[in-house]
Amino acid sequence: MHGGDIYSAARELERDPTEILDFSASINPLGPSPQVWKTITASRHLLNHYPDPNCWDLRQALATFWCIDPEQIVVGNGSTELIEALPRALGIHRLLVVQPTFSEYAAAMVRAGGQATALFADRSDQYAIPIDRLCHVLEAGRHNGRSIDGVVLCHPNSPTGQASSADDVARLAKATRRRGLWLVIDEAFADYCPERSVLPHAASWPHVVILRSMTKFYALPGLRVGYAVATRITARRLQRQLPPWSVSAMGQVAALAAVNDAAHARKSLRFMAHERKRLRALLVALPGCVVMPTHANYFLVELPRGWHAHDITEKLRRRCLLIRDCSSVPGTNLRSIRLAVRTVQDNDKLIQALSQLLQQRVSS
Ligand SMILES: Cc1ncc(COP(=O)(O)O)c(C=O)c1O
Known part of the structure; x- marks a missing residue:
């Protein structure tokens, strides 16, 4: 639920x-943003066309915002669509999830025919992200006696609100890289703590995918827009798993207007x-x-x-x-x-x- x-x-x-x-x-x-309302009104004529399947203008705007290559950005019908596609795109069969957290990572894994295994943050530590324990598991490449292909970190985490420092997340990324594991970092709420985000640096880290959402900070839940940032090769793999035209024309123009309103x-x-x-x-x-x-x-x-x-x-x-x-x-x-x-x-x-x-x- x-x-x-x-x-x-x-x-x-x-x-x-x-x-x-x-x-x-x-x-x-x-x-x-007030610019979103204006843009939506001015874009009514787009409704009788298919949306841009490449989300070209939005990807250019996001690339400029983050100072990265637009080929490193994949836009989805909310970040939920990207979460759904990731297990297939990356070939993940067993994912480590840091609980308590957003339920869709484990649910998407199961729907993709894989499994999720949990590492628990401690209530006595106010659910702080257990970075040392995580690094330990990732360096071993195993959890509960079985090998894992990757880990997902919700950062800041929902529902706990906890986030680690950007340096600690970089430490995690190094640990996953040494083992060739995937690290998915869900930054759906990171607009509220930009100093803890690993973007734009992490855009070039191999084996790392960062998810962002236009739902929360930009207040567009009804339009369904989210995006992933990864290396160009990984972005292409992810894009191939998405259906065509999954991001509506209104979603694209509204997200672009929102991102540009500093x-x-x-x-x-x-x-x-x-x-x-x-x-x-x-x-x-x-x-x-x-x-x-x-x-x-x-x-x-x-x-x-x-x-x-x-x-x-x-x-x-x-x-x-x-x-x-x-x-x-x-x-x-x-x-x-x-x-x-x-x-x-x-x-x-x-x-x-x-x-x-x-x-x-x-x-x-
Ligand atoms: C942590 C987190 N990530 C991703 C999502 C999905 O958001 P959306 O699909 O609207 O981008 C949610 C939604 O509640 C969430 O809480």
Whole structure:
């Protein structure tokens, strides 16, 4: 199950989807760049043509943004499409996944006929990415007694919010290279901590694929655009696994406009830095809640003892507030929820509802 399904909630509650406040998908609360709206309106005439199958203009813009060769970029229908294609493209049969993390890496492996094996980050270490243990496993090229072909690192990780330093990720890349293993680095949320991203340097690292998404920071979840950066040879292998025209014309022009709007990006980062700090303080003040550190635009929160994530998710849902129940994510406990940072007004609404619900239990 993923976050962001406002449609099911709206049907169930007999409401309009616009009445649902979605804290379960972590999307830039400032919304897309104003340039995106203008571009979409001005590009209506593209709807009666097939989209550019090469995503040429968008790849040029991304290449300029990252100072890399456009041939190193593969655009997909969301980064999800690229995650799906990677096992086949790279010939991965057994993938190491660092749990708790995004479920699609393991799911895509299984759909491709392969297997995923898990290394767990420690709750007692606030789920910090276990870089030393990972390097150790990668240098051995084996985990739980069987060989692996690669590892995927969600960086920053979802749902924990944890990220390592760029130097530590480089250390991982070296360890995978020595063994000829693949390293996939999912930077879907790295726009929020650019100092921890390995782009653009990692674009030339062999055996490394970096995934980026236009969904989160650029707030285009409904358009489905993501991209991978790799060496030219690897990019070609990945491209060959994608169906033609998988990225819509509107997705391409909107993503291009979004990437080129540096002012909106700066404003979004400033807003997030401030609001994340404010929301954190409010969450920490809720009696018994444990708030994990984050480098992204969401928090992993543990509810007070006696609460189950599923209960509070349901109760908030009845109030049109969607949060992500993380109790079934391997490696977390039953009290774990993930909350996106939204606007000041929305966050206050969530805190008020959470504090009322937690209070009810205390007084009953
Ligand atoms: C860590 C991570 N990577 C990738 C994705 C897929 O995003 P998209 O397909 O919208 O680019 C998600 C979606 O929730 C995610 O959380």
